[in-house]
Amino acid sequence: MISVENGITNHQDEIEESKGSQVKEFASVDISTPTQTFPSNENPQREFLKFGSASAKFKELVIEKDQISQSVPSPRSDSLKSRFSTMFAQKLEWNSVKKICMEWIENPMNMALFAWIVCVAVSGAILFLVMTGMLNNVLKKKSERNTWFEINNQILNALFTLMCLYLHPKRFHHLVLLCRWTPNDVSALRMIYCKNGTYKPHEWAHMMVVVILLHVNCFAQYALCSLNLGYKRSERPAIGVGITISIAIAAPAIAGLYTILSPLGKDYDCEIDEESQVQVREKPFEKKYAFASKDQQGGIIENRPKWSGGILDIWNDLSLSYLSLFCPFCAFGWNMERLGFGNMYVHIATFMLFCMAPFWIFVLASVRIDDDNVRQTLVAFGIILSFCGLLYGGFWRIQMRKRFNLPAYKFCFGKPSLSDCTLWLCCCWCSLAQEARTGNSYDILEDKLSMKEIDTRDQSSVSCLAGQDVVSSKSDTSSSLERRKDETMNPPIALLIQREAPTLFSESKRGK
Structure with a gap:
């Protein structure tokens, strides 16, 4: 109850006292809750969903991998793509284009890739012409058209399956590198998936998405190949062929778009201090x-x-x-x-x-x-x-x-x-x-490639100069060097002795 004998002032004092008592009660409750009521009132299921769920663990894993990525310096890349971009940005020189193309085709792997592209283009064009009916005048019988359709379909299936088989070991290796994620693994994967081979925000998670999509492409192509080889054209399930071929085409397409649109395909200005720049110079890739x-x-x-x-x-x-x-x-x-x-x-x-x-x-x-x-x-x-x-x-x-x-x-x-x-x-x-x-x-x-050899040469030259100064100082006086005999054994300290020797020698003369 609130008394009104002393008027308004007493009323205000009562309000302040009541507020103060409420604050004290709340303070006592807040102090006591962490030790008494927190374990009983907190829902253990909510605690598990908050800290033990897969998404929370994945976020923690992404943060941990990103910390490792930030500790790895990024080199400057001088790839074939950068050479093309700089060349086309200034002026189109056909001699330079021809030279780069000749260098590219001289690589046996690139030569095999070019032959694969030619075979896919020819077989795909024939299959398209047969499907659209443009070769009906040449292939007048339906049985002939079906035969040509099946031949080119099997050739394309074999070519794409071979490409997936050739690339799948490398993709498994990249998945192993992502799971291991050491500094050397970070540098190797950056040169493959990151633009200019530089650091990107949360690059581990984005690389993981791209690698998983590429694995999905391989497994979908294997499923399509099994359908083409296991069934005749009349008995082949159309739904299974449609699903597998859609996934086999969509997975690498989405991976390519994701690489371009995600942070992996963008440029970022990283502020690097002098110490990190020195580390980059001393530890090149x-x-x-x-x-x-x-x-x-x-x-x-x-x-x-x-x-x-x-x-x-x-x-x-x-x-x-x-x-x-x-x-x-x-x-x-x-x-x-x-x-x-x-x-x-x-x-x-x-x-x-x-x-x-x-x-x-x-x-x-x-x-x-x-x-x-x-x-x-x-x-x-x-x-x-x-x-x-x-x-x-x-x-x-x-x-x-x-x-x-x-x-x-x-x-x-x-x-x-x-x-x-x-x-x-x-x-x-x-x-x-x-x-x-x-x-x-x-x-x-x-x-x-580091500057250690230059540093050792500089140190050797400094030690030689220090040795010459020590010899000259020995000829001048022997008492001062005997007192600092231990210090002259170290060449850098010998320089300090050489700098301080004239002052000490002059002070000894003045003392005499």
């Missing part, structure tokens, strides 16, 4: 590899290394010869990884697919074709493609020769690259054994 002789101590770099033996000297090392003959894929992958050309398992899987997958894919594709001539042609085409898969070894022999400055064979029209590919096509086991013997004959040194 570009690496140089060299061979060093094993016989001499100290790892002396061989400027002009040589192949260990000739091409036909396969029996110089029995262990490597048997390994090259009976397990060439494993020997090739092991040799590539120790030479610094990538992951061993990716090379093994890719090389096996290049040499085996075309034959089996085209043999299975020919089963559903009734024409014997077409069936034999597809089988022969698969055999030729499997034989050309040996060019994968020739391509990496070219990279090995260029990286380590090994002597080149020029017996094939005076072209070293063409000669390397010919060696692998004609005698793959001998070439592999020679490459493995060469790797055994030398130590592989990884030379990081």
Whole structure:
């Protein structure tokens, strides 16, 4: 109850006192709730949904991966795309375009990709003409049109399945790198998925989305291939074919658009302080590899290394010869990884697919074709493609020769690259054994481009100057150096002694 004997002032005092008592009560309640009422009033299900749900854990994982990404400096990339962009931004020079195209087509992998694109374009055009009825005047019978439709459908199916098989080992490797996410993995994946190879906000999550979509593309293509090979054209389920082909086309298209529209395809201005710039200079991403002789101590770099033996000297090392003959894929992958050309398992899987997958894919594709001539042609085409898969070894022999400055064979029209590919096509086991013997004959040194050599030279020059100053100071006086005998053992402190020696010497003269 509120008293009114003292008028309004007493009323106000009562209100203030009541407010004060309420505040004290609330304060006491707030202080007591964390120790008494919090565990009982809080809903454990809500706590689990807030902190233990998959989305919360994923956000924590993204933040953790992003912290690792921010600690990795971004280099400046000088890729083929940047060369094209700078060239077209200024002026279109056809000589430069021709030079870049020639450099691109000289790569055996790019040559194979160009041949694949041509085959897809020709077979796709024929399939389109048959479906639209533009070849009805040439193929007047419906059975002939159905045969041509099935032939080109199986060829396209085989070509796209082969491409997915070739790319799938690399995509599995990228998924492993994303799960591991070390600084070296961050640098490698940035050069593949990020624009200009630089840091992007939450790049791990965006890369994961792109890699998952690419895996979906591969599995959808495998499902489509199984439908095309397992059923005849009349018995093939149209719904299954429509779903699989839609996913197989949509997944890489969405991945490409996501790469362009997401932060992976945008430019960001990163503010880097002086310390981080020094770290970028001292830890560049570009690496140089060299061979060093094993016989001499100290790892002396061989400027002009040589192949260990000739091409036909396969029996110089029995262990490597048997390994090259009976397990060439494993020997090739092991040799590539120790030479610094990538992951061993990716090379093994890719090389096996290049040499085996075309034959089996085209043999299975020919089963559903009734024409014997077409069936034999597809089988022969698969055999030729499997034989050309040996060019994968020739391509990496070219990279090995260029990286380590090994002597080149020029017996094939005076072209070293063409000669390397010919060696692998004609005698793959001998070439592999020679490459493995060469790797055994030398130590592989990884030379990081840093300023350590310049710093050591500067330090050596400083130490020489310090030594000369110490000698001159010894000739002037011996008592002061005897008192600081321990300090003269360190060259940087010797400089300080040289600076302070005249003052000490002059003070001793003044004291005398």
